[in-house]
Amino acid sequence: MRRADLPALSLFAAVAARRSFRGAARDLGLSVSAVSHAINGLEASLGVRLLARTTRSVAPTEAGQRLLDGLEPALAAIADAVEAATAAERRLTGTLRISVPRSAAEMLLVPLAVAFTRAHPGVEIEIRAQDGFRDIVAEGFDAGVRFAESLDQDMIAVPLGPPQRGAIVAAPDYLARHGTPADPQDLHRHVCVRRRFPSGGLYLWELEKDGIAQSIPVTGTLVLDDDGLVAEAARGGAGLAYLFEAQVAADIAAGRLIRVLDAWCPPFPGFFLYYPSRRLMRPVLRSFVDHVRGR
Structure with missing residues (x-):
C-alpha cells in the first residue's frame, strides 16, 4: 500500500459507515466527486473492489469488509490519541454511555454521575438501567457495571463502591x-x-x-x-x-x-465499573474512572 493511500482509507471507512458517497461527502465537507475519485484511486492502488455500488445503495464487498474490520480499530486509536494529546488544553467534553443494573444505578452510579457532570459541565452521561447481561462493546457502551463474577476476563474492572450485603x-x-x-x-x-x-x-x-x-x-x-x-x-x-x-x-x-x-447475610464484593481493555482510553472515560477511584 502506498503512503498516499492513507487519507483515502478514512474516506472509505466514512462511505462504508454511511452506505452513501453523498452522506459521507456531506459529513466530511467534501464534494461527492472528490470522495468518489479517492475511493476509485484506492481500489486501483490495492487492486481490489472495496465497495459494491448500485444506483440505490453502496455496501462493502467481502474484501472491503475485511479491510473495514481491521481499519476501524486503527482509526479509533488514532482519534483517541489525538483527543488525548489535545484534551489537556481544553475543557473536558464528550458523551459517556454506561449500562448498569437498576439497583446499582440508584445506589451508586447516579450520585457519582451527578457529581462528575457538575464538575465537568461539558460532559454528557447516558445511563441505561438494564438488569440483563449486555455486550457493552457490541451495543456501543463505553462502560458497564456488574458484579465481579459476571465480568469477562478481557475487561478492566474498578470497584464502584463498598462491599454489599x-x-x-x-x-x-x-x-x-x-x-x-x-x-x-x-x-x-x-x-x-x-x-x-x-x-x-x-x-x-x-x-x-x-x-x-x-x-x-x-x-x-x-x-x-x-x-x-x-x-x-x-x-x-x-x-x-x-x-x-x-x-x-x-x-x-x-x-x-x-x-x-x-x-x-454476610458482606460480599460489590459492583464494579468495567470497560474494554484498550491501550488508549478516551479522556472523558479516563477522567470518569479516576473520579470513581477517588470516591
Missing part, C-alpha cells in the same frame, strides 16, 4: 401474623416476594453462615421484576423480601421493615 426484611404486621424465621429452612413456610430476572429465571435467595452456603427457592404470591417494587410490596406486608441492605436501610431505621436472618 443482602437483607431479608418484612413489615412488622407480616411478622406478627406469620412469625419470624430462625433458620433458612423456615423460609419454605413463609410467603416471600420473588424477583424475576430479565433472562426469565427466578432469583434463588443466596445465604451463607460459617462457610455454609445455601440457595433457597422461595415461594410466594407475588413475582416482580424491579427491586423498588419488591421493597414496596414488603412495606405493604406482602411477605419477606430479599434486597440490598442499602436499599432498605431507611425503612429499617424507621421501623417500616424489620430485618431477619441477619447472620445469614
Whole structure:
C-alpha cells in the first residue's frame, strides 16, 4: 500500500459507515466527486473492489469488509490519541454511555454521575438501567457495571463502591401474623416476594453462615421484576423480601421493615465499573474512572 493511500482509507471507512458517497461527502465537507475519485484511486492502488455500488445503495464487498474490520480499530486509536494529546488544553467534553443494573444505578452510579457532570459541565452521561447481561462493546457502551463474577476476563474492572450485603426484611404486621424465621429452612413456610430476572429465571435467595452456603427457592404470591417494587410490596406486608441492605436501610431505621436472618447475610464484593481493555482510553472515560477511584 502506498503512503498516499492513507487519507483515502478514512474516506472509505466514512462511505462504508454511511452506505452513501453523498452522506459521507456531506459529513466530511467534501464534494461527492472528490470522495468518489479517492475511493476509485484506492481500489486501483490495492487492486481490489472495496465497495459494491448500485444506483440505490453502496455496501462493502467481502474484501472491503475485511479491510473495514481491521481499519476501524486503527482509526479509533488514532482519534483517541489525538483527543488525548489535545484534551489537556481544553475543557473536558464528550458523551459517556454506561449500562448498569437498576439497583446499582440508584445506589451508586447516579450520585457519582451527578457529581462528575457538575464538575465537568461539558460532559454528557447516558445511563441505561438494564438488569440483563449486555455486550457493552457490541451495543456501543463505553462502560458497564456488574458484579465481579459476571465480568469477562478481557475487561478492566474498578470497584464502584463498598462491599454489599443482602437483607431479608418484612413489615412488622407480616411478622406478627406469620412469625419470624430462625433458620433458612423456615423460609419454605413463609410467603416471600420473588424477583424475576430479565433472562426469565427466578432469583434463588443466596445465604451463607460459617462457610455454609445455601440457595433457597422461595415461594410466594407475588413475582416482580424491579427491586423498588419488591421493597414496596414488603412495606405493604406482602411477605419477606430479599434486597440490598442499602436499599432498605431507611425503612429499617424507621421501623417500616424489620430485618431477619441477619447472620445469614454476610458482606460480599460489590459492583464494579468495567470497560474494554484498550491501550488508549478516551479522556472523558479516563477522567470518569479516576473520579470513581477517588470516591
